Amino acid sequence: MEENIRPSFIIKNLSNSAASENQNRLLEMEKMVIWIECGSESGIIVDSNSRIVDIYCSSKFLEPQFGQPNLFVNRLVQEQKIENEHKIVELKNKLHELKQSILVTPEGTKEHQNLLYNIETKQDQLNILDGSNIHFENMTVVPNHPAVCHLSIPFWEQNPQKQPQFGPNMKIHCIGEVNGFILNLAWYPM
Numbered sequence: 001m002e003e004n005i006r007p008s009f010i011i012k013n014l015s016n017s018a019a020s021e022n023q024n025r026l027l028e029m030e031k032m033v034i035w036i037e038c039g040s041e042s043g044i045i046v047d048s049n050s051r052i053v054d055i056y057c058s059s060k061f062l063e064p065q066f067g068q069p070n071l072f073v074n075r076l077v078q079e080q081k082i083e084n085e086h087k088i089v090e091l092k093n094k095l096h097e098l099k100q101s102i103l104v105t106p107e108g109t110k111e112h113q114n115l116l117y118n119i120e121t122k123q124d125q126l127n128i129l130d131g132s133n134i135h136f137e138n139m140t141v142v143p144n145h146p147a148v149c150h151l152s153i154p155f156w157e158q159n160p161q162k163q164p165q166f167g168p169n170m171k172i173h174c175i176g177e178v179n180g181f182i183l184n185l186a187w188y189p190m
Contacts, residue, residue: 006035006038006039006040007035007040008040008041008042008176008177008178009040009041009042009043009174009176009177009178009181010032010035010040010042010043010044011043011044011046011183012028012031012032012043012044012045012046013046013048014028014045014046014047014048014049025045025047025049025050025052025054028045028047029045029054029150032045032054032056033056033142033145033148033150035056036056036057036058036147036148037145037147037148040058041057041058041061041175041176041177041178042055042056042057042058042061042136042174042175042176042178043055043056043057044056044172044174044183046185051154051155052152052153052154052155053134053152053153053155053170053172053185054150054151054152054153055134055136055139055150055151055153055172056142056148056149056150057074057136057139057148057149057150057175057176058147058148058149058176059072059141059146059147059148059149060147061074061136061175061176062074062136062139062149063075065137065138070140070141071137071138071139071140072137072139072140072141072149073135073136073137073138073139074135074136074137074175076175076179077135077136077137077173080135080173081133081135084129084133084173087129088126088129088130091122091125091126091129092126094122095119095122095123095126098115098118098119098122099119101115102115102116102119127169128169128171128184128186129171131169131170131171131186132168132169132170132171133170133171133173134153134170134171134172134173135173136151136173136174136175137151138151139151153170155168155170155185168185168186169185169186170184170185170186171183171184171185171186172185
């Protein structure tokens with residue numbers, strides 16, 4: 001007997017190509033609802049044409065937000081935010097140490113070059129962590145689909161002249177079986 005295996009997490013990238021058949025965002029949104037209703041835990045649609053990210057989740061992973069019964073949040077969001085803030089503090093402290101060390105290290109030496117490289121690397125890591133972090137919160141139930149929650153997030157102003165090669169400086173902190181995975185749209189091809 002053949003067993004159907006569903007993915008626990010889905011990422012859908014709607015192409016910028018006019019010839020692409022997956023351009024209908026509404027159709028893709030309906031498909032994502034079906035995936036979630038059939039047992040997938042969560043999913044993301046990145047639409048570079050409309051410049052919107054849609055995140056979806058099974059409502060079994062969410063609970064009402066405090067004081068806002070129509071909005072839902074994953075119970076791990078607070079942990080994810082604290083972990084991210086902890087990493088930012090660690091990076092800032094390390095950057096401070098490196099900058100202090102470079103002041104007393106002779107220029108032109110291998111050690112000086114290594115310190116410059118480490119400073120640049122840590123600064124890049126800090127810039128990534130310090131950007132826009134998106135969590136599975138402020139989600140609403142999809143009308144007529146109580147088992148599915150959704151949130152749409154615009155990522156740029158609508159500027160038809162500017163078609164970037166990569167996505168915005170947004171990091172989506174995933175949940176469920178892929179908890180801990182962070183989708184960095186700044187590296188995502190558009």
